[in-house]
Amino acid sequence: MGLKAIRDGVAAGDFTAREVAEVHNDAVAAAAELNAFIVNTPDHALAAADKVDADRAAGKELGPMAGVPIGMKDLFATKGVQSAAASHILEGFKPPYESTVSQKLWDAGAGMLGKLNMDQFAMGSSNETSYFGNVASPWKRQGSNATLTPGGSSGGSSAAVAARLCPAATGTDTGGSIRQPAAITGITGIKPTYGRCSRWGIVAFASSLDQAGPMARSVEDCAIMLGAMAGFDPKDSTSIDAPVPDWAGLLDADLAGKTVGIPREYRVDGMDAEIEASWEEGKQWLRDAGAKVVDVSLPHTKYALPAYYIIAPAEASSNLARYDGVRYGLRDLPEGAGLQDMYAATRSAGFGDEVKRRILIGTYVLSAGFYDAYYTQAQKVRTLVQKDFMDAFEQCDVILAPTTPTAAFALGEKTDDPLSMYLNDVFSVPASLAGLPAMSVPATLNSDGLPLGLQLVGKPMDEQGVLNAGLAIEQRAGFTAQPEKWW
Numbered sequence: 001m002g003l004k005a006i007r008d009g010v011a012a013g014d015f016t017a018r019e020v021a022e023v024h025n026d027a028v029a030a031a032a033e034l035n036a037f038i039v040n041t042p043d044h045a046l047a048a049a050d051k052v053d054a055d056r057a058a059g060k061e062l063g064p065m066a067g068v069p070i071g072m073k074d075l076f077a078t079k080g081v082q083s084a085a086a087s088h089i090l091e092g093f094k095p096p097y098e099s100t101v102s103q104k105l106w107d108a109g110a111g112m113l114g115k116l117n118m119d120q121f122a123m124g125s126s127n128e129t130s131y132f133g134n135v136a137s138p139w140k141r142q143g144s145n146a147t148l149t150p151g152g153s154s155g156g157s158s159a160a161v162a163a164r165l166c167p168a169a170t171g172t173d174t175g176g177s178i179r180q181p182a183a184i185t186g187i188t189g190i191k192p193t194y195g196r197c198s199r200w201g202i203v204a205f206a207s208s209l210d211q212a213g214p215m216a217r218s219v220e221d222c223a224i225m226l227g228a229m230a231g232f233d234p235k236d237s238t239s240i241d242a243p244v245p246d247w248a249g250l251l252d253a254d255l256a257g258k259t260v261g262i263p264r265e266y267r268v269d270g271m272d273a274e275i276e277a278s279w280e281e282g283k284q285w286l287r288d289a290g291a292k293v294v295d296v297s298l299p300h301t302k303y304a305l306p307a308y309y310i311i312a313p314a315e316a317s318s319n320l321a322r323y324d325g326v327r328y329g330l331r332d333l334p335e336g337a338g339l340q341d342m343y344a345a346t347r348s349a350g351f352g353d354e355v356k357r358r359i360l361i362g363t364y365v366l367s368a369g370f371y372d373a374y375y376t377q378a379q380k381v382r383t384l385v386q387k388d389f390m391d392a393f394e395q396c397d398v399i400l401a402p403t404t405p406t407a408a409f410a411l412g413e414k415t416d417d418p419l420s421m422y423l424n425d426v427f428s429v430p431a432s433l434a435g436l437p438a439m440s441v442p443a444t445l446n447s448d449g450l451p452l453g454l455q456l457v458g459k460p461m462d463e464q465g466v467l468n469a470g471l472a473i474e475q476r477a478g479f480t481a482q483p484e485k486w487w
Contacts, residue, residue, distance in 0.1 A: 001167065002167050002168075002216065002217045002218055002221050003065070003068050003167045003168045003216055003217075003218075003221035003224055003225060004218075004220055004221055004224060004248075006020055006067055006068050006167055007062075007064070007065065007066055007067055007068050007109075007224070009067075010052060010053075010056070010062070010066060010067030011056070011062055011066065011067075013056070016049070016053050016067075017048075017049035017050070017052040017053050017056075017066070017067030017111075018046060018049040018050055018053055020049065020067055020068075020069060021042075021045040021046050021048070021049035021069050021111055021113075022046070024045065024069045024113055024165065024166055024167075025040075025042040025045055025046070025069075025113065027164065027165045027166075028040055028042075028113050028114060028160075028165050028166070029042075030487075031160075031163060031165050031487050033136065033487040034135060034136050034138060034159050034160075034163060034165075034487050035117055035132070035133050035134065035135050035136060035156075036071070036116060036117055036135055036150075036155075036156040036157075036159040036160040036163070036165060037071065037113070037114040037115065037116055037117060037156065037160070037165075038074050038082070038084070038086065038114070038115050038116070038117050038130075038132045038156070039074075039081060039082050039114050039115040040113070040114040041081055041112050041113065041114045041115070042113070042114075044081070044111060044112040044113075045069045045111040045112060045113050046111070047111070048069075048106065048109070048110065048111025048112070049067060049069070049111055051109075052066045052067045052109050052111075053067075062109055063107065063108035063109035063228070064108050064109070064224055064227060064228050065105060065108035065109045065110035065224070065225065065228050066108070066109030066110075067109060067111075068109065068110050068111070068167060068168065069110070069111045069112070069113045069166060069167070070105065070110050070111070070112065070113065070166055070167070070168050070169055070170065070225075071112075071113050071114060071115075071116045071156070071157060071160045071161075071165070071166045071168075071169035071170070072102055072112050072114070072115055072116060072169070072170050073115075073116045073118055073154055073156065073157050073169065073170045073171055073172060074086050074115040074116055074117065074118050074156070075118060075122055075172050075202055075203045076099045076101060076102045076170060076201060076202055076203075076212075077095040077097060077098060077099045077102070077201040077202070077203070078095065078098060078099070078102055078112065078115065079094075079095055079096065079097055079098040080094050080095075080096075081094060081112075081115060082094055082115065083095050083115065083203070084115075084131075084132075085118070085120065085121050085122070085203040086117055086118045086119065086120045086121070086129075086130040086131055086132055087120045087121055087131050087350065087351065087352070087355070088131040088330060088349065088350050088351075088352075089323050089329045089330045089346070089347070089349075089350025089351060090203075090323070090328075090329045090330070090350075091131065091329070091330065092329075093328055093329050095201075097201065098201060099198075099200060099201025099202055100198035100200045100201055100233045100235065100236070101170065101197055101198060101201070101202070101212050101229050102170070102201070103201075104228055104229055104231065105170070105225075105228055105229060108228040110228070113165070113166050116154075116156030116157050116160060116169060116170075117130050117132055117133075117135045117155065117156030118130060118135075118152070118153045118154060118155060118156050118157070119152040119153035119155065119177075119354070120351075120352045120354065120355055121203065121205055121316070121320065121355050122153040122172055122174055122177055122203075122205040122210075123153065123205065123316070123354050123355055123358055124152040124153050124354055124421070125149075125151065125152045125153070125176075125177075125180060125421050125422070125424040125425060126149040126151065126152045126155070126409075126411065126414065126415075126421065126424075127149060127150055127151065127152040127153065127155025127156065127159075127181075128149070128152070128411060128412075128415060129152075129352050129353075129354040129355070131352060134147075134411050135150050135155040135156050135159050136148070136150070136159065136411070136487070137149060137150040137151075137155075137158075137159055137162070137184070137185060137408055137483075138150075138159055138162050138163035138185070138483035138485075138486075138487065139162070139184075139185060139186070139408060139449075139450055139451065139483045140449075140483070140484070140486060141448040141449065141450060142448055142449040144448075146410040146411075147410065147411050148184075148408040148409065148410055148411065148450075149184070149408050149409055149410070149411055150162070150181055150184070150185050150408070151177075151180045151181025151182070151183070151184045151185060151404075151408070152177060152180070152181060153172070153174075153177040153181075154169075154171035154172065154173075154177050154178055154181050154182075154189075154215065155181050156169075157169035157170065157171045157181065157215045158171075158181035158182055158184075158185040158187060158189070158215060159185060161185070161187045161215050161216060161217060162185035162186055162187050162482070162483060163483065163485075163487070164482070167216065167217065167221065168214055168215065168216035168217075168221055168222075168225050169214075169215050169216075170212060170213075170214065170215070170229070171189055171212070171213055171214070171215045172202060172205075172210055172211065172212050172213070173189075173191035173210075173211050173212075173213055173428075173432065174205050174206050174209045174210050174211075174312060174432060175209065175308050175312060175425045175428060175429045175432045176403075176424075176425040176427075176428025176429060176432065178190065178191050178213045178215060178440075179191060179403050179428050179438060179439065179440040179453070179455055180403060180404050180424060180425065180428055180440075181215075182215055182403070182440040182442075182453060183403035183404045183440040183442070183451065183452065183453025183455070184404060184407060184408040184450070184451060184453070185408070185451060186442045186445075186451030186453075186479065186481060186482070186483075187215060187216065187217055187442065188215070188216055188217065188218060188219055188221070188222050188439065188440065188441055188442065188470070188474070189213060189214065189215040189216075189222065189439060189440055190213050190214060190222050190226060190437065190438070190439035190440075190463070190466065190467070190470075191211050191213045191431070191432070191437065191438050191439070192211060192213055192226060192230060192437050192463050193211075193240070193435060193436065193437045193460050193461050193462075193463065194208075194209070194211050194238070194435030194436075195211075195238050195239055195240035195435070196211070196226075196230045196240060196437075196461075196463070197211060197212040197213065197226075197229050197230050197231075198212075198231070198232075198233030198235065198236040198239050199211075199212070199236050199238065199239075200233055200235040200236045200239075204315075204319040205312070205315070205316055205319065206311065206312040206313075206315035206316055206319070207238075207315055207319060208238075208311070208315060209308075209311070209312060209315070209432050209433070211432075211435075212229060213226065213229070214226050214229060218474065219251070219439075219441065219467055219470045219471045219474050220248055220251060220471070222439070222467070223247040223248040223251060223467050224247075224248045226247060226463065227244055227245075227246065227247050227248060230244045231244050240461075242461065245463075245464060247463055247464055247467055250464055251467060251468060251471055252468050252471070253289055253468060253471040253472040253475050254289065254290055254472075255286060255289040255290045255291035255468065255469060255472055256290035256291075257290070258290070258291045258292070258397045258398070258465075258469070259291065259292045259293075259294055259395065259396040259397050260283070260286045260291045260292070260293045260294070260396055260397070260398055260399070260400050260469065261294055261295070261296035261392050261393075261395060261396030261398070261399045261400070262283065262293060262294070262295050262296065262399075262400060262401075263296055263297065263298045263301065263392070263399060263401055264295055264296070264297055265297065265298050265299065265301040265302065266298075266301065266401045266402065266427060268405065268426065271402075271405060272405060272406050272407070272446075274407075274446040274447065274452065275402045275404070275405065275406070275407075275452060276402075278402070278443045278444050278452045278454060279400070279401070279402050279454065281443065281444065281477075282400055282443060282454040282473055283400065285472065285473050285476035285477065286400065286469065286472060286473065288476060289469075289472035289475075289476070291469070291472075293400075294395060294396060296392040296395055296396055296399065297388070297392070298385075298388040298389065298392060298430065299388060300381060300384040300385050300388050301385070301388070301430055303381045303384070303385070304381070304385050304429050304430040304433055305422065305423070305425065305426055305429050306378075306381075307377075307378040307379075307381040307382055307385070307433065308378075308425070308429045308432070308433055309361070309422060310361075310365050310374050310375060310377075310378035311375070311378050311379065311382065311433075312358070312362075313358040313359070313361040313362035313365070314361075314362040314365050314366050314375050314378075315362070316355075316358050316359060316362050317358070317359045317360075317361075317362030317363045317366065318362070318366070320351075320355070320359055323346075323347065323350060323351075324342075324343050324346060324347070325342050325343065325345075325346030325347075325350075329350065330346055330349065330350040331346055332345035332346040332348075332349045332350070333345070333346075354418075357418065365378075382433045382434075385430055385433045385434055386433070386434040386435070388430075389430070389431075389434045389436060389457070393459050397458075397459070397462075397465055398456055398457065398458050398459075398462075398465050398466060398469045399456065399457040399458075400454065400455070400456060400469075401427055401454075401455045401457070402427050402452075402453075402454065402455060403427060403428065403440040403453040403454060403455040404424060404427060404428075404452075404453065405423065405424065405426055405427065406424075407446050407448065407450040407451070407452055408450050408451075427455060428455065430457075431455075431457045435460065436457050436458060436459070436460060437457070437458045437459075437460075437461075437462060437463045437466045438455060438456065438457040438458070438466065439455070439456050439466050439467070439470050440453040440454065440455050441453060441454055441456070441470045441473045441474055441477070442474075442477065442479040442481075443473065443477050443479065444477065444479065445481055451479075451481065454473055456469045456470055456473075
């Protein structure tokens with residue numbers, strides 16, 4: 001069952017929230033081979049379920065997530081439960097506080113099955129940079145036993161939802177880390193407008209880009225969960241002070257009078273023919289839903305990825321300076337070492353190779369003599385990318401594009417090729433730079449039997465338009481495929 005079916009079934013008394021939690025706890029425990037969870041919290045899930053059952057028995061109004069057990073990405077601070085961002089440097093850190101997003105979900109009646117594995121500090125596109133080991137996708141290529149990536153950085157989230165370990169999970173998206181893993185595991189995920197969900201209590205990667213969002217098995221489930229997660233938070237200076245619409249209640253797949261833009265710059269050289277075919281099919285589905293389809297131009301698209309890989313590492317190098325072995329987390333103190341030696345030893349032992357790579361890139365582009373040449377130029381490009389979208393939205397209501405340039409690849413296939421790995425985000429990064437709402441919806445399977453996703457990008461604060469177009473695709477795609485259980 002999906003999120004809505006569980007919630008409605010609990011509310012109707014068809015089964016108890018505790019029964020739901022027990023079933024999912026068992027599923028998580030039985031799927032250790034996927035390595036989707038870093039920490040299991042079965043007691044948390046049961047305690048939340050018991051409260052929902054007690055509230056229902058007492059005739060109290062139930063929340064929008066009542067009785068739904070979810071997975072929590074390890075980037076979110078959870079009170080008393082290890083929150084390590086899948087890193088060694090924060091291993092064992094148990095926050096004395098709760099992130100705003102997770103607290104909203106617990107207040108809405110959800111329970112936590114555990115902390116989900118991810119790329120370390122959200123830096124990666126394949127979930128191969130976690131200190132706690134790779135996450136395995138529940139999907140396999142037809143005729144092959146190779147272990148595939150579940151995407152990244154929210155790879156534990158996508159694997160857990162696709163493998164039916166939980167009906168929904170939280171993710172975070174900096175340059176595509178909700179949409180890319182959702183696409184290659186055949187689930188749905190939405191990154192809302194930057195500022196819709198509070199960043200307070202989320203371990204920071206790139207503060208001007210990071211945004212939390214839901215990952216689930218349907219557009220409606222994502223709409224319900226996003227409604228519970230979103231809202232103004234005075235503790236977050238970038239939080240948008242605006243009411244949260246009833247996205248789920250306003251869902252409408254009739255796109256009559258709407259215009260869908262097709263960005264011509266997203267037709268990149270060497271694009272997978274099956275990705276292009278699914279894109280063509282997506283256009284036809286939206287026409288069938290009543291929309292008009294037009295070509296639009298986003299001329300600075302080719303500069304978006306280079307700009308992102310300057311801005312994001314720059315912000316990361318600043319954010320990760322706080323991990324120094326002094327206040328919390330790992331401390332590596334060699335005998336006779338001074339303060340500088342402790343900093344160096346702690347950060348050397350605590351950070352993985354990809355995190356170090358991005359810190360070095362970020363420190364370089366922010367250094368004297370290079371700041372104006374790289375960082376300032378990248379910010380100018382970011383402004384141009386934003387303007388491209390605003391110009392395009394004068395001609396259309398929503399933009400349709402592929403989510404990823406390829407289907408899932410095998411673990412280890414791109415480990416030694418950072419540039420190839422970074423290119424996985426080529427279609428998702430522009431919307432992140434512009435701070436726009438964007439979602440991935442599963443469209444079809446390729447000839448290897450692997451999922452392909454379609455991406456929808458909307459105007460600022462128009463999550464409803466994105467969700468409605470996503471629902472139109474979902475209804476016409478009729479995607480019901482799920483991985484065959486091998487774990």
